[in-house]
Amino acid sequence: MSMRAKRVTNATALLDPNAKGWEKIDREVVDLAGMPVHLQTSRYVRTVWADKLVGKVRAISVRAAHDGERLAIRLEWNDDTENKEFAERQFPDAAAVVFPTNGDAPLVTLGAPDAKVNAWYWRADLEEGENLVAQGLGTDTPTKDTPIAGRGVWNDSRWSVVVSRELKAKGADNVKLAPGKTVKAGFTVWEGSNRERGDLRSYSRQWRELALEP
């Protein structure tokens, strides 16, 4: 069953994670799992993290809305520790929505050399979101030409994060979006207090379908 991006009149108003408009939009809970340690590209990471908990955040709730011009996706998860910065042996909390730009791109490896993925990335210490392109673990690279709005609010041990992009975006590496279209999406979260960064994170295992209402 696919998740729906509800058609609203003004998606820009939803860039604020606390916007009232989000309350009218159904949420879907997505289970997350820790990224497999054996897939990590660094032998140091594979060795040192072999017996450690990877992927502390095990579920997020997702809401999505668009107004024909812009898609906004709100992610929410429980987190007792607000990690806003690179700090002493801690990393900023982060999250991303991942889209395949090639139908066969695998989610667990964040794409492949011949199958790129596009990610809308939010990190607690950054003022803006980032548009990432990846073709395998450890290859995620920010692209400067596509603005991604990203904003997070931590309240009552819970992060609420909105990532958003205009539907229209140039370039083959950006996910193609349009009203009435269904795209695949994956979700991933980094828990900074658990020193999660890079490909140490939790992820949604499978692509989910996200249908933009006509």
Next chain:
Amino acid sequence: MPKNGKAPAGKAAGKASDGKASSGKALAARAAITHRPENQVAMVFDLNKCIGCQTCSVACKTLWTRDEGTDYQWWMTVNTQPGKGAPKDYEQMGGGYREGVPQEGILPTREEFGGGWDFNYDEVFYQGKGNTVHLQPLGKKPTWGPNWDEDQGAGEYPNAYYFYMPRLCNHCTRPSCLEACPRSAMYKRPQDGAVLRDEENCRGLQFCAEACPYKKIYFNYVKKVSQHCIMCFPRLEEGVAPACARQCPGRLVFVGHLNDVDRPIHKLVYDWEVALPLHPEYGTEPNIFYIPPMSPYRLKEDGSLDTETPRIPMEYLERLFGPRVHKAMNTMQSELAKVRSGGKSELLDTLIVYRWHTLFEPFSRDPVEVGGPKAIAKR
């Protein structure tokens, strides 16, 4: 500061070969990635000459770490030994390899590095309080910094002892930092073996800093990338020695190619075996070497000389430089004895350095000839 350059094609860089890898898959999985570029640049520090003046530290500081976020970074530090080092207790922070297996490392904190403090200059110099307020760091009281335990050393009077230990990135042959980076943002240059980072590709994950057993990688909290000594590669490219070596008033730092059999570094490391890496047990094969410090004899209780026992305990030197330190010290002692009895010693002549430019060959060019230190750094 120049970009560290792009990683060369085939990022494993240079002659990335692992001699042992061919003998079986299991072994290959355990062996650390080894890089042996033909023209590995190495340095030898003669600790017998180091006076702890920090000119090397400042030469590096003024040349490379003046940008935002680098205030607390001292790519070159000189610490008193025995001591806790910089960052504090770095020898207890793990990293490196044991039998080829990566060891978990701890990320040093900003406070454990110390340094980069802002001082109350304004108050003392411009607000008329020069006689009532002393110069001190603003904010939280520092608890550690570079060379914090200066000249404390160890031992009891009259047999107290200490010596100085300049430390920089070891530009290792098995760089655990490089292998730890999940993004292949680090590489070892084939032309000189400098271990560098492509800052454009660095995302501040800091696995490099965890995995470095010498804790010589710093995090730039402004640029949000890791940074470390770049072996003054723009100077090397111009035939100029790294600033720490060139500026050393004690003339104690040799720079050159490790494989150049006719020059001092190769002889000191391989022929005489008196130049040793720090903590060889970390398994990363440093390319920075040290001539261990000789020390005066101990005094007995009656004030007479104990000619059997050096004041710096050999057990301590062994802890720093490994078991080969015994042979190195014996060689130094016997060469000294040779000269004292009227003989000649090529080893001692090499360490005396009659012509200081020979320290650096083939990097003995005067930086002024190529536009001055700042101009080279900007290239």
